[in-house]
Amino acid sequence: MLAEPQLLVALVLAHLLADFYFQPFTWVQQRNERHALALPLYLHAIIHGILAAAAMFLFSSTISIASIGIGAIVVAVSHFKIDVIKSYCKQNTTSFVVDQIAHIVVILGVFLYATNQWREAVGLLQQVGTSHLLVVLAYLAVLKPSSVIIKQLLSPWSDEVLANKMPSSHPNDPPTISTEAQQTLSLAGQRIGYLERVLMLTFVLLNQFSAIGFLIAAKSIFRFGDLTKHQDRKLTEYVLLGTFTSVAMTFAIGLACAAALGQLPIKS
Known part of the structure; x- marks a missing residue:
């Protein structure tokens, strides 16, 4: 274990306060518009440095005191540079996650420098074993690979369902959705599938199967009204097929991971 873990927690807390509570939205707008010329960006970096120094x-x-000063300067300058780079990037989830990971890596580096625990950190990395890698592998498997496999398994019925959804002139039907909106909704559905499978895998590994039933029931309730409105049997069957395929695949991956970890929830 690393010594002084409270310091690491305090540094992360200082980052969260400075980045999300002490940074008005107008500062973010000016940063994205003026980049390195935005005055609020300098104030934002200084706040990060001050809070990091206070935490240490x-x-x-x-x-x-010298190490505190150096650590605070590193936090402030690195935060400024990372945010300038982010201001030139497309403002989406990927850039946000990469930005936060970069800040956390700097904070971890400052913590290890200030407490001189580089060897301890390397020792912790060397303790990563097969069980940890299996869990990471399971979570990665239920994301993109599972999405691709499910799409391929459902492809024989996808064209039929789309062809069956002809535009309707009925006044109660929803308006026609543009191609761009359909693409956006498709991406939203993909993200929902990711979250659904991640939650189910977590529940399987924690042996909380009742929570999976609650998750599926909640999804069914939200889907029921939409499917009833369309009164499309093929669409209903397609949705059910996709849901059960996703559930079955996640169960298989979760149980395989649990079995490899020696935690298969089966009583002898």
Whole structure:
């Protein structure tokens, strides 16, 4: 274990406060519009440095004043540079996640520098074993690979369902959706599938199968009204087929992972 874990938690907390609570939305807008010329970006970086210095000063009695100053400067300057790079990127989930990972990596580096625990950190990495890698593998498997496999399995029925959904002139039917909107909704459906399978896998690994039933029931309730409105039997069967395929695949991956970990929920 690393020493002084409270300091690491305090540094992360300082980052969250500065990045999400002490940064008005107008600052973000100016950063995205003016990039490195935006004055609020400099103020934002200074706030990060001050809070990081405060965390090191208050939550550690072994760090020298010089190390606190160096750590605060590294946090402030790196945050400024990372945010400038982000301001030129497309503002989406990917850029946000990469941005936050970069900040956390810097914070971890400052923590290891200030407490001089580089060897301990390497020792922790060397303790990563097969069980940890199996869990990571299982989560990766239920994301993109499962999505591709499910799409291929349902492809014989996909064209038939789409062909059956002809435009209707009935006044109660929803308006025709544009191609761009359909693509956006398709991506939203993909994200929903990712979250659904991640939650189910988590419940399987925690041996909480009742929670999976609740998840499926909740999804069915939201789907029921839409399917009833369309009164399309083929669409209903297609949705059910996709749902059960996703559930079965996630169950298979989760149980295989649990069996490899020696935690298969079967009583002898």
